[in-house]
Amino acid sequence: MTIPPAISIRDIRKTYAGAKGQPGKEALKGVSFDVPEGEIFGLLGPNGAGKSTLINILAGLVNKTGGSAEIWGFDIDEQRRNASRSIGIVPQEIVFDPFFTPFEVLENQGGFYGITKALRRSEELLEAVRLSDKRDAYARTLSGGMKRRLMVAKAMVHSPPILVLDEPTAGVDVELRKQLWDLVTQLNDDGVTIVLTTHYLEEAEELCDQIAIINHGELIAKKPTRELIEMAREKIVRVTVDRDLAGPIMEPGFSKAELIDPRVLEITYDRDQASAGQVLLKIQEHGYTIEDVTTREPDLEDVFVQLTSAA
Ligand code: ADP
Ligand code: MG
Numbered sequence: 262m263t264i265p266p267a268i269s270i271r272d273i274r275k276t277y278a279g280a281k282g283q284p285g286k287e288a289l290k291g292v293s294f295d296v297p298e299g300e301i302f303g304l305l306g307p308n309g310a311g312k313s314t315l316i317n318i319l320a321g322l323v324n325k326t327g328g329s330a331e332i333w334g335f336d337i338d339e340q341r342r343n344a345s346r347s348i349g350i351v352p353q354e355i356v357f358d359p360f361f362t363p364f365e366v367l368e369n370q371g372g373f374y375g376i377t378k379a380l381r382r383s384e385e386l387l388e389a390v391r392l393s394d395k396r397d398a399y400a401r402t403l404s405g406g407m408k409r410r411l412m413v414a415k416a417m418v419h420s421p422p423i424l425v426l427d428e429p430t431a432g433v434d435v436e437l438r439k440q441l442w443d444l445v446t447q448l449n450d451d452g453v454t455i456v457l458t459t460h461y462l463e464e465a466e467e468l469c470d471q472i473a474i475i476n477h478g479e480l481i482a483k484k485p486t487r488e489l490i491e492m493a494r495e496k497i498v499r500v501t502v503d504r505d506l507a508g509p510i511m512e513p514g515f516s517k518a519e520l521i522d523p524r525v526l527e528i529t530y531d532r533d534q535a536s537a538g539q540v541l542l543k544i545q546e547h548g549y550t551i552e553d554v555t556t557r558e559p560d561l562e563d564v565f566v567q568l569t570s571a572a
Pocket of ligand 2: 312
C-alpha cells in the first residue's frame with residue numbers, strides 16, 4: 262500500500278496583476294511536486310523565486326492562476342476548510358497584536374478554529390516552544406526569537422499534521438537558529454510533516470530529508486538531500502607549492518584557478534573532465550614542487566549555484 266502524499270501540487274501557476282498598463286508578473290510557471298508524509302521537506306530558491314507565493318497559495322492567502330493542490334488529500338478549492346485544518350503556516354512576516362499575552366494569542370487562535378476551551382492545548386504548546394515563563398507577558402515585550410517560537414505554537418493550535426515555515430530563520434542569530442532547528446526536529450519526531458523554505462543552504466542540508474529547488478517560478482530539482490549534493494560536478498583542490506606562484510595556473514579541464522596566498526593555489530575542476538591527480542600533475546609541469554594538498558567536498562551551496570546560475 263502506498264501512503265498518499267501530505268501535499269500534492271499540480272501545475273500551479275500564478276501571475277500577479279501588473280500595475281495599470283504594465284504586464285503582470287509570472288511568479289509561478291507550472292510547478293508540480295509531492296511532499297511525502299513524515300518528512301522535513303525543504304523548498305529552496307533565490308529571493309523572488311516564488312517560494313512565498315506557493316506557500317501563500319497553500320495557505321489560501323493568494324489566489325492561484327492555474328493548477329491544483331491537495332493538502333492531506335483535501336483539494337484546496339473544493340475542500341478549503343478541511344485543507345486549512347490540515348496545515349499550520351508560519352508566515353515570513355511576524356505579526357501579533359502587541360497587547361495580547363502569549364497565552365491569549367493561543368487561546369484566541371483556538372477560538373478562531375472553534376476549539377472548545379476544554380480541548381485547547383495552549384499550556385502544552387507554550388511548554389513545547391519553551392515560553393511557559395512568558396505565559397502572561399505582553400507579546401510586544403518578547404524578543405524576536407520568542408516571537409518566532411510563539412508563531413510556531415500559534416500555527417500548531419489546531420494540531421495540524423503538516424507545518425509549513427516560510428523562512429523561519431531569516432535574520433535570526435546562530436543560537437536562535439539552533440533552537441528553531443531543535444523545535445522543528447522535535448515536531449517532526451512527533452510525526453508532523455514539515456515544509457521549510459529557506460535560503461540558508463546549511464539549514465536545508467542539516468534538516469531536510471528532501472529538497473525542491475525553484476528558480477524564476479520553475480521547479481529545477483527535487484531530490485533527497487544526499488543525492489542532490491552528489492550532483493555537484495565540481496571538485497576543489499587546494500595546493501601549497503614550494504615557492505611563490507607567478508600567477509593562477511589555468512589548464513583545460515579546470516573551471517577556476519585562484520591564488521589564495523602567494524604559494525597557495527585553489528583549483529576548481531569538473532570531476533567528469535579531470536581528476537585530482539591530473540590537477541597536481543599539471544601544477545608540477547609548471548615547475549612547482551607540491552608541499553601540501555587539501556580537497557574540499559562540494560556541498561549544497563555548490564549544487565545550488567550550479568543549478569541556479571545555469572538558468
Ligand atoms: P520568494 O518567496 O521566493 O522570495 P515570492 O513568492 O515572494 O518569492 O515572489 C515571487 C515573485 O513574485 C517576485 O518577483 C515578486 O516580486 C513577485 N511578487 C510577490 N508578491 C507579489 C504581489 N503581491 N504583487 C506583485 N508581484 C508580487
Ligand atoms: Mg519569500
